[in-house]
Amino acid sequence: MPFTPIVATLGYVLSKDRSRVLMIHRNRRPGDAHLGKYNGLGGKLDPGEDVVACIRRELREEAGIECRSLRLRGSISWPGFGKQGEDWFGFIFVIDEWEGEVPAANDEGTLEWIPIDQILTLPLWEGDRYFLPLVFDDSVPQFHGVMPYRDGKPVRWNYSTVTP
Numbered sequence: 001m002p003f004t005p006i007v008a009t010l011g012y013v014l015s016k017d018r019s020r021v022l023m024i025h026r027n028r029r030p031g032d033a034h035l036g037k038y039n040g041l042g043g044k045l046d047p048g049e050d051v052v053a054c055i056r057r058e059l060r061e062e063a064g065i066e067c068r069s070l071r072l073r074g075s076i077s078w079p080g081f082g083k084q085g086e087d088w089f090g091f092i093f094v095i096d097e098w099e100g101e102v103p104a105a106n107d108e109g110t111l112e113w114i115p116i117d118q119i120l121t122l123p124l125w126e127g128d129r130y131f132l133p134l135v136f137d138d139s140v141p142q143f144h145g146v147m148p149y150r151d152g153k154p155v156r157w158n159y160s161t162v163t164p
Contacts, residue, residue: 003077003079003087004087005077005078005079005086005087005088005089006044006082006086006087006088006089007044007045007051007088007089007090007091008042008043008044008045008054008088008089008090008091009042009043009045009051009054009055009058009090009091009092009093010039010040010041010042010090010091010092010093011040011041011042011055011058011059011067011070011092011093011094011095012040012041012092012093012094012095012135012136013040013041013059013063013065013095013098014094014095014096015113018096019115019116020113020114020115020116021040021113021114021116021119021136022040022041022063022102022111022112022113022114023038023039023040023111023112023113023114023119023122024038024039024040024041024062024106024108024109024110024111024112025037025038025109025110025111025112026038026039026108026109027109027110028105028106028107028108028109028110029107029108029109032108033083034108034125036123037123037124037125038112038114038119038122038123038124039124039125039128040092041058041059041062041063042054042055042058042062042090042093043058043061043062051091052070055067055070055091055093055095059095059098061106062106062108062111063100063102063103063106063111064100064101064102064103065098065099065100065101065102066098066099066100067095067097067098068097068098068099069095069096069097069098070093070094070095070096071093071094071096072091072092072093072142073092073093073094073134073135073142073143074091074092074131074134074135074142074143074144074145074159075089075090075091075092075144075145076089076090076092076131076144076145076146076147076159077089077145077146077147078090078127078146078147078148078149079146079148079149080148080149080150081147081149092131092135094135094136116136119132119136120132120133126153126154127147127149127154127157130145130147130154130157131143131145131147131157131159134159140161141161141162141163141164142161142162142163142164143159143160143161143162144159144160144161144162145157145158145159145160146158146159
């Protein structure tokens with residue numbers, strides 16, 4: 001059977017001093033598969049949209065900001081991640097420069113600036129703990145991984161790196 005994932009973006013917006021990252025605490029929608037968890041910003045690609053246009057749109061919609069500079073840190077294939085076992089494929093970005101005023105919240109939850117060294121202490125998707133250190137470590141080249149999920153939990157994690 002061909003791999004036909006939901007394609008999405010996930011972005012981590014750095015504070016102006018690069019010590020904190022903007023995270024959403026998904027605490028507003030009952031029934032949300034992410035309820036109670038912290039995550040970066042992003043979402044599904046719209047038809048006819050490339051991944052850079054998608055992350056820029058998502059940042060406007062979710063945080064009211066305009067992206068001025070971003071870096072592709074990697075990609076992850078998440079077979080079986082969705083509520084009904086759907087496969088997901090995500091492009092992971094770090095946003096280095098942006099303009100605008102970040103609101104306190106959006107429809108999905110509160111927006112919080114978290115010190116980068118405290119991210120792994122938050123309630124996250126279990127699998128995020130594997131790849132987030134790669135996202136914020138500038139000595140790690142671009143990474144491309146696969147993290148199959150079963151029953152809401154990652155069963156494996158492996159990745160390759162590419163020097164841009």
